[in-house]
Amino acid sequence: MKAILYVGHGTRSKKGENEAKAFLQKVMAKVDTPIQEISFLELSSPSIDEGFQRCVERGATEVSVVPILLLTAGHMKHDIPAELAAIQTRHPQIPITLQQAFGVQENILDAIAELVRENVLDLTSEDSILIVGRGSSDPEIHTAFSEIEKGIQERLCVARISSCYLAAAEPKFHDGLEVMLEEATQRVIVIPYLLFSGLLLSEVILWCKKRGPKVIQIDPLSRHKVMEDVVVQIATEGTKHDAILNG
Template sequence: MRAILYICHGSRVKKGQQAALAFIEKTMRTEAAPIQEACFLELADPSIAEGVACCIERGATEIVAIPFLLLRAGHANVDIPIELQGAMAKYPDIPVYYGDPIGVDERMVDVLIERLHQTTEIVPKDASILLIGRGSSDPATIDDFADIKRIFQEKTTLQNVSVGYLAACGPFFEEELERLLEQQPKNLYILPYLLFTGILMKTIERTLQKTKTTTAIHLCPALGYDPAIHAILNERANEAAERKRGLNVPHYA
């Protein structure tokens, strides 16, 4: 019997944990797998090991593990496979098929644009947009985010679009914010490419609160709940089940 294990990142912010679990619960209602569980990589419970154990206790004979993450990076490529490998050591006869994160998908850019229009119905063509990513030292993540920016510009026809990262790589959010404000745009829209409210959103909010400028700064909400993300997660689960790809843990891990 197949189980789907959704693996969220985790957050120190309780609201972020609750939002992730609530989202996964809605996704479970759209997926036909008989066993579905959610867990966290870090910072929250249940852990990956606890999620695996729960699937087995409920009768799973195979597990499809889906990283509920936006892009390819160290967590999806290394950290989660390592944790899964350790958890599955107790169950050598149970296969685990590992899926892809959400990745670059036009539907996610559509959600991003919806969040922009939640902040303002009409975005001035001369407005500056600052897309905010989590950041990663993995070059593939940087490439993915460049694709997201490109698709965003194609769909909106907005020209003044920049990127800033919160950690691990540049240009960093604070530096890019300062650079843009030096240009004194009339409107600056901060558009976080983050799933939920958490420490990173609070970091953005604190930075903006102490920023002194005559520019009108508009902070858009995080991506949050959207049916399109349910559809993508279901697709990733189906792809993983059909592909039957096992864990690829780097030899240096």
């Protein structure tokens, strides 16, 4: 019997954890698979190992792992595969398929543009946009954010757009915001490229409030319904480049 194991990042924020679980409950209601479980890579429970064990206890004979990650970086390339490899050695009879992260998709970029327009009804070409990512030491992250910048620029046609990061990459959020404020002639629209609430989003909210009315911060991405659709599609159809751990 097929099972789906969703793997979120995890957070120390109870609000963020509850948001992730509520989001995934909505996804699970749309996916016609008998066994579905939620797990987290770190900081929240249940763990990947615990979630997998629940799948086994419910009769799973194969498990598709769906990472709830926006982009491919260290967690996707190393941490989750390492966890699953250890699990696979304990359950060699159960095939494990690891699906891909969301990646830069046109429908996600469309959703971001809609969130901006909903929050800034009088958006003009003189406004500027700052995209704030979680950050990673993986160089592919910069490539991805260049694509995201280009896609948002094409959709919103603002004066300037740039990206910054909350950890593990440059420029840092505080520096990126200050530079943008110095260069911007009108408002700065801050887009947190994050799915849920959490300590990182709290940092963004705090700094945006400190900088006053010239800075407008947009909601995290999971506020748009299309993000549920993205996960449903991955869960039901898989991805083009699945990594089959056992062979």
